[in-house]
Amino acid sequence: MRTSFGERLLDLAVSGFLWGFRILIVLVVVLGTFLTIRAGKYTGEQWIDFVVFGISQGSIYALIALGYTMVYGILRMINFAHGEIFMSGAFGGYFIATWLTVSGFMDKYPALGFVIAILSGMLVSTLIALLVERIAYRPLRGAPRLVPLISAIGASFFLQYTFRGFFGPGVYAYPSITALDGEWMFFGVGVLKVQIIVAIAAFVMMGILYSIVMFTKIGKAMRAVSEDKDVAALMGIDVNRIIVSTFALGAAMAGAAGVLYALTYRQINFFTGFTPGIKAFTAAVLGGIGNIPGAMVGGLVLGIVESVGPALFLDSLGIPRPYQLKDAIAYIMLVMILLFRPSGILGERVSKKA
Amino acid sequence: MMIKKENLIWTAIRTGLLGGAIAIFLCLIGMVEVFSKRDVIEHVITLGDFILFAAAVSSGVIAARATSDPDQQKQPFKNLIAGALAGITTGILIAAFIELGLKVNLRVVFLSASPSLFNLLTSKGGVWIYPAIGIAAGILGAVLFLLPEKFRQPITRAIFITFLMALFSGLFRVVMINQSGAIANLAKYLFGQTGLTLIGATIFFVAVVAISMFWSARSTNIQAGYSRIPKRGQTTIRIVVFVLLAFVALALPQVSGPFIAQVIVIVSLYALMGLGLNITLGFAGLLDLGFVAFFAVGAYTVGLLTSYGAFGLQHISFWVAMPIAVLVSMMFGAFLGLPVLGVRGDYLAIATLGFGEIVRLLAGSDFLAPFLGGPQGIIGIQKPCLGILGPFLKVDVPRVCNGIEFGGPKEIYYLAVASAIVIAFIALRLQGSRLGRAWMAIREDEDVAEALGINLIQTKLLAYMLGAAFAGLGGAIFTVLVGSIFATSMQLIVSINVVSLIIVGGMGSIPGVIVGAIALIGLPELLREVSEYRFLFYGAALIMMMLSKPEGLWPSQATLRELHHDDADIKPESASPKSLKAKG
Amino acid sequence: MTKRLFAILSVLVLASMLIAACGSKAPAAATYTCTDALGCVTIGPSDPVHIAYWGVLSGADSSLGEDSKRGVEIAIDDMGGKFQNHSILLTTEDALCTPEGGATAATKLATDTSIVGLIGSSCSDETVGGIATLTKAGLTTISPSNTRPVLTSPDRGPDYAGYLRTAHSDAFQGKAVAEFAYNYLKVTKAATLHDGSTYAQALQQVFADEFKKLGGTIVAQEAVAKDATDMKPVLTTIAAAGPEFLYYPVFVAVGGFVTAQVRDVAGLENVKLAGSDGIFTADLLKAGGPNTKGMYLSSPDFSAFTGDYAGFIAKHKAKYGGSTLSTFHAHAYDATNILFAALTKVAVVEADGTIYVPRQALRDAIYATKDFKGITGNLTCSQYGDCGAPVIAVYEIMNSDPASWNPSDATNPNPKKIWP
Numbered sequence A: 001m002r003t004s005f006g007e008r009l010l011d012l013a014v015s016g017f018l019w020g021f022r023i024l025i026v027l028v029v030v031l032g033t034f035l036t037i038r039a040g041k042y043t044g045e046q047w048i049d050f051v052v053f054g055i056s057q058g059s060i061y062a063l064i065a066l067g068y069t070m071v072y073g074i075l076r077m078i079n080f081a082h083g084e085i086f087m088s089g090a091f092g093g094y095f096i097a098t099w100l101t102v103s104g105f106m107d108k109y110p111a112l113g114f115v116i117a118i119l120s121g122m123l124v125s126t127l128i129a130l131l132v133e134r135i136a137y138r139p140l141r142g143a144p145r146l147v148p149l150i151s152a153i154g155a156s157f158f159l160q161y162t163f164r165g166f167f168g169p170g171v172y173a174y175p176s177i178t179a180l181d182g183e184w185m186f187f188g189v190g191v192l193k194v195q196i197i198v199a200i201a202a203f204v205m206m207g208i209l210y211s212i213v214m215f216t217k218i219g220k221a222m223r224a225v226s227e228d229k230d231v232a233a234l235m236g237i238d239v240n241r242i243i244v245s246t247f248a249l250g251a252a253m254a255g256a257a258g259v260l261y262a263l264t265y266r267q268i269n270f271f272t273g274f275t276p277g278i279k280a281f282t283a284a285v286l287g288g289i290g291n292i293p294g295a296m297v298g299g300l301v302l303g304i305v306e307s308v309g310p311a312l313f314l315d316s317l318g319i320p321r322p323y324q325l326k327d328a329i330a331y332i333m334l335v336m337i338l339l340f341r342p343s344g345i346l347g348e349r350v351s352k353k354a
Numbered sequence B: 001m002m003i004k005k006e007n008l009i010w011t012a013i014r015t016g017l018l019g020g021a022i023a024i025f026l027c028l029i030g031m032v033e034v035f036s037k038r039d040v041i042e043h044v045i046t047l048g049d050f051i052l053f054a055a056a057v058s059s060g061v062i063a064a065r066a067t068s069d070p071d072q073q074k075q076p077f078k079n080l081i082a083g084a085l086a087g088i089t090t091g092i093l094i095a096a097f098i099e100l101g102l103k104v105n106l107r108v109v110f111l112s113a114s115p116s117l118f119n120l121l122t123s124k125g126g127v128w129i130y131p132a133i134g135i136a137a138g139i140l141g142a143v144l145f146l147l148p149e150k151f152r153q154p155i156t157r158a159i160f161i162t163f164l165m166a167l168f169s170g171l172f173r174v175v176m177i178n179q180s181g182a183i184a185n186l187a188k189y190l191f192g193q194t195g196l197t198l199i200g201a202t203i204f205f206v207a208v209v210a211i212s213m214f215w216s217a218r219s220t221n222i223q224a225g226y227s228r229i230p231k232r233g234q235t236t237i238r239i240v241v242f243v244l245l246a247f248v249a250l251a252l253p254q255v256s257g258p259f260i261a262q263v264i265v266i267v268s269l270y271a272l273m274g275l276g277l278n279i280t281l282g283f284a285g286l287l288d289l290g291f292v293a294f295f296a297v298g299a300y301t302v303g304l305l306t307s308y309g310a311f312g313l314q315h316i317s318f319w320v321a322m323p324i325a326v327l328v329s330m331m332f333g334a335f336l337g338l339p340v341l342g343v344r345g346d347y348l349a350i351a352t353l354g355f356g357e358i359v360r361l362l363a364g365s366d367f368l369a370p371f372l373g374g375p376q377g378i379i380g381i382q383k384p385c386l387g388i389l390g391p392f393l394k395v396d397v398p399r400v401c402n403g404i405e406f407g408g409p410k411e412i413y414y415l416a417v418a419s420a421i422v423i424a425f426i427a428l429r430l431q432g433s434r435l436g437r438a439w440m441a442i443r444e445d446e447d448v449a450e451a452l453g454i455n456l457i458q459t460k461l462l463a464y465m466l467g468a469a470f471a472g473l474g475g476a477i478f479t480v481l482v483g484s485i486f487a488t489s490m491q492l493i494v495s496i497n498v499v500s501l502i503i504v505g506g507m508g509s510i511p512g513v514i515v516g517a518i519a520l521i522g523l524p525e526l527l528r529e530v531s532e533y534r535f536l537f538y539g540a541a542l543i544m545m546m547l548s549k550p551e552g553l554w555p556s557q558a559t560l561r562e563l564h565h566d567d568a569d570i571k572p573e574s575a576s577p578k579s580l581k582a583k584g
Numbered sequence C: 001m002t003k004r005l006f007a008i009l010s011v012l013v014l015a016s017m018l019i020a021a022c023g024s025k026a027p028a029a030a031t032y033t034c035t036d037a038l039g040c041v042t043i044g045p046s047d048p049v050h051i052a053y054w055g056v057l058s059g060a061d062s063s064l065g066e067d068s069k070r071g072v073e074i075a076i077d078d079m080g081g082k083f084q085n086h087s088i089l090l091t092t093e094d095a096l097c098t099p100e101g102g103a104t105a106a107t108k109l110a111t112d113t114s115i116v117g118l119i120g121s122s123c124s125d126e127t128v129g130g131i132a133t134l135t136k137a138g139l140t141t142i143s144p145s146n147t148r149p150v151l152t153s154p155d156r157g158p159d160y161a162g163y164l165r166t167a168h169s170d171a172f173q174g175k176a177v178a179e180f181a182y183n184y185l186k187v188t189k190a191a192t193l194h195d196g197s198t199y200a201q202a203l204q205q206v207f208a209d210e211f212k213k214l215g216g217t218i219v220a221q222e223a224v225a226k227d228a229t230d231m232k233p234v235l236t237t238i239a240a241a242g243p244e245f246l247y248y249p250v251f252v253a254v255g256g257f258v259t260a261q262v263r264d265v266a267g268l269e270n271v272k273l274a275g276s277d278g279i280f281t282a283d284l285l286k287a288g289g290p291n292t293k294g295m296y297l298s299s300p301d302f303s304a305f306t307g308d309y310a311g312f313i314a315k316h317k318a319k320y321g322g323s324t325l326s327t328f329h330a331h332a333y334d335a336t337n338i339l340f341a342a343l344t345k346v347a348v349v350e351a352d353g354t355i356y357v358p359r360q361a362l363r364d365a366i367y368a369t370k371d372f373k374g375i376t377g378n379l380t381c382s383q384y385g386d387c388g389a390p391v392i393a394v395y396e397i398m399n400s401d402p403a404s405w406n407p408s409d410a411t412n413p414n415p416k417k418i419w420p
Helices: A001-039 A042-077 A081-104 A110-140 A144-166 A192-215 A215-229 A229-233 A240-267 A272-288 A291-316 A322-340 B004-027 B031-035 B047-066 B076-103 B115-122 B129-146 B149-167 B168-179 B181-190 B198-228 B229-256 B257-284 B292-306 B318-340 B345-364 B409-432 B432-443 B446-451 B454-481 B491-504 B510-526 B528-548 B557-562 C002-023 C062-078 C099-111 C124-136 C158-164 C168-185 C198-214 C232-240 C252-262 C282-292 C311-318 C331-345 C357-369
Strands: A183-186 A189-192 B039-041 B385-389 B401-405 C039-045 C048-054 C086-094 C115-120 C140-143 C163-165 C190-195 C217-223 C245-246 C272-275 C295-301 C354-356 C373-376 C377-381 C392-396 C418-419
Touching: A001 A291, A001 B047, A001 B149, A042 A189, A042 A192, A042 A215, A042 A240, A042 C232, A081 A110, A081 A144, A081 A240, A081 A272, A081 B129, A081 B229, A110 A144, A110 A240, A110 B432, A110 B528, A144 B004, A144 B491, A144 B528, A183 A192, A183 C158, A189 A192, A192 A240, A192 A291, A215 A240, A229 A240, A240 B181, A240 C252, A272 A291, A272 A322, A272 B345, A272 C252, A291 A322, A291 C158, A291 C232, A322 B318, A322 B345, A322 C217, A322 C232, B004 B031, B004 B047, B004 B292, B004 C198, B031 B047, B031 B115, B031 B528, B039 B047, B039 B149, B039 B385, B047 B076, B047 B129, B047 B401, B076 B115, B115 C163, B129 B149, B149 B168, B149 B198, B149 B409, B168 B181, B181 B198, B229 B257, B257 B409, B257 B432, B257 B446, B257 B454, B257 B491, B257 B510, B257 C099, B257 C252, B292 B318, B292 B345, B292 B454, B292 B491, B318 B345, B345 B491, B385 B557, B409 B432, B409 B454, B409 B510, B432 B446, B432 B454, B432 C086, B446 B454, B454 C099, B491 B510, B491 B528, B510 B528, B557 C245, C039 C115, C048 C062, C048 C099, C048 C331, C062 C115, C062 C311, C086 C099, C099 C124, C115 C331, C115 C357, C124 C140, C124 C158, C124 C198, C124 C272, C140 C331, C158 C163, C168 C198, C168 C272, C168 C295, C168 C418, C190 C198, C190 C232, C198 C217, C217 C232, C232 C252, C252 C272, C252 C354, C282 C392, C311 C331, C331 C354, C331 C373, C354 C357
Parallel strands: C048 C086, C048 C115, C115 C140, C140 C163, C190 C217, C190 C245, C245 C272, C272 C295
Antiparallel strands: A183 A189, B385 B401, C039 C354, C295 C392, C373 C377, C392 C418
């Protein structure tokens, strides 16, 4: 009798704490927003700017998150090296982009040059991903979950420092592409050209991926394998080939994201992939792991919250230097979502472990 | 079955191409050039030459192995041809690369393909010496493969140990030179400034071969002799060995100097964190990637309580602050564990990662700077004092210690190692306790455990809290080692390192944690000279460990069973290795 | 047969080791007995004079450490690579620009009893982590590039007894930038941005305090994390406050991103940009792109160097090709020369070539440096270790092409000194 009373007390304390936590966060958010709007520090145009920055950043997160989510959906594996795949795409596109700009090709045919740069980034990242899959992941397919995780961590370090060895620790600056400079006006609000183009390119890639997964035969096979590997094998699907294709597709998306990232922020170095990798994984979980539209939604939400959050929530509460805490906002949001909806915004979709 | 001639040639060439690709890779990441500044044997062969040579020899070995049929008798001639072919392919590939590099400016893309690299590569006798050396290396590789086990093992071991001696020669040299005359002279005899002396290398090689062969010839005799001694005698021998080890452990920092003592301190602190995470992840299966947060809490608590700087709150002695830090970390463990009690699996990983980052961001932020020091951190942390501590005078003036002050790594060594031993003991007791079994039940299957009457909330919280407590202790000792604390020390990479080390050491196994800490933290610290490529090796080592020995270096019995290791002692129980789920 | 072979081999091995160990006994005892409080370094007749450089030699900020190391190497070359007929051995220790890195490097250096003196560290964080160990081991270090004010302040504590520097303190640099902004550019509303590093946070605070003292207003003080890439939100917040001058004394990573993105933010199209020696490197032009043109950077004033700076630059070009990497090479050169000048004063040289260096005497001699004619000026070391001749200048970037970076060029310097 006594134990169960103690247990009930503990249960009560825990629920109380959790509810208190949720209420506290909601309170901070609401109060902060209210005070910010009241203080009127930012104009409407600036709020739109914040949102656009967020969408631009978020679409890059979304592209990277797609790779995480697809691999997780099939293999139940966190591909820790995915951030480095993203970085390799950025480097892959760098040399082509520089060469095109220097030779004047980029000025004459900006659209074509842009596409070529992205394709070269995708090529490099896919090759590297396939190499990593062959060496570090395939032999460990049946192993307990943590073993491929450590192998992925090892691959991540290895790739980072290989690139450091190839290209040095300094930063590489993407060339300035004149076609991407400047602004476009939307309803009287100036929006940077490069951000619009990056966002559009990202959406196009996501659309292509979605159509591949939904409407092609190989996409159907991917969905089947992601649903239940053994039954798919029984149906005659070459599971190994599908897994490799999934890796390749995810890597291609990440490579494209790398080039787009580099065109937006201009600086890349061997460590560039680490933080976006973690953020993208957060985005994938946020949207529901294994769920492709979820990854897209998660990425966009993450990008927007990071961009708008500090100004909206924290600034007016008197917190100095709110942008130092922007990652903290993102992570707290993740925990909140996991508390309210444990399988992410759009729900998870992972393979059944037979 | 005869191996077809074409297969032989093709396999050998393919292996040679792989070896050549690896050699070129090593050149392009700059390793060959950097390593050339370091000798394996002074004035004879540099580290850079060594790795290229090793690439060729390895391709010889692999080619020989690939072309030999296990059923048939070894066919030395064929293997030698294969080895030679592989070696020469590697050599040709390297030569081709050098030719290309001399004609085309590869530096535009690859920073390390600099003129100095190619100068270095061609300084040995031109480009075409490489295929020649390649043949020799390949044949050597094949010969190594063909040797009977009796000779091969001692020789490979000798090569390996001599190589290790060369890598650590700087360390040994400095330590031994600080001792008295005879040992210092010995050091100069064996170890040169940048590597082994020729004589030193020969001595090590011969010594290891001799000892290996002696041991393999005599070991059964010795072991039989040992088991013949009466039980009492065996226990006495064990006690003597134990006392000797204890003596070595106690005297080590005085003999080896502060640097090695510091490395051991850092290894012990990581081992402490590993023991903590071993409870959370190893026993209870909760994948916590934000473990560094608890380390940070322990460190900051001690810092705030004992600092004589501007942020010190109470200026109390370390011995009082330490238990408080452990308690505060425990509370934090509960605090951070509560919101994620219901979160499972990989979601837990990212959520805890988030917590780790939140703690780091808050600690270094300007927001909490008035309390925690912000980017400037907390400096002026009082060292522990075994004696009477003088009173706090004023800000930024250290208090005087009337007694033994644990000022540097040599003294903190004792604190750290003692703590590690005590905590290992506690962890061992926990493992066998009812709580420990409850944790393992949760790890295997949460729902079943709950159905069996285990209170999930309580058990999980205790796992977080105890793990956090151990990590907090580690943080407390770290703070007094460095004497200051900055939020930049609390990076995500520390959490990742702790996870890696317990899995490489053997998850759920307490000796495994210690071994993992030595391997993943101690070795890179000792090899600081090649620090640029430290993480490259670290990553490669992680991958290779998982490919070859996923159960870890010193696995627990449970893990061995689950990964159905092909060991005669372990009875393979079930065919499907699925149970080692680390769920939330 | 094999047994006997082993027996012979083992005897041979053991014998050779014994002979080596007990063999070479040193000849008759020396005539000098060491009475120094901290002990002496004994340099045998054929041993080199061992000095060590510790600083940041890997990672993103390695150009800072590499740049100073070159100053040390050129100083050694100028001495002919020899001191009292012993060759000079320079070893390096990487301190990673973090306090733990500094602590580990210091521990490793403290173990090596053959080291006479040290030049370093590069980053102030490294010194904070490592100086206690070095002081206790009797070593003395002269830093060419630490700028944190507290390291040579009167209340720095006894741990810093072995620490001096030839670099300026940021207390001067922040003040100089404030004066530049207020008096020369005539701006009254300024904003600052730091990247969470101790260096940037301290420096921008000095600037803010001095600017306010002169009569200006600080409209915004913001910060980002070191690994942040998207600066536009924080720049929008800064824009909302309406500054005329933006000072971000950060390192290249954040500095590059901010410069590249600042003109894209509404409200900041015309704001004047300024940074400090953390981004006084060609890497900023690479990372920041065309926006770097017209940006202001503060740094030690190269033209105020009273010594032969042009000669130094010529030697640098001959030895390494290309222009200098960062701003403290001349300070490192001076630090090395100060060390050896003190060494010349206190070293005891025996007839057979053995050198004894009493540690405390060496430390005292370095502190007693007075009117030392270095490149960076006439240097006198204060009792708190401040040997610098702090003259800060502000430079303007004239050309955003990284290949045109050459601050010491006579005809077309880029960046070009414009104040004072």
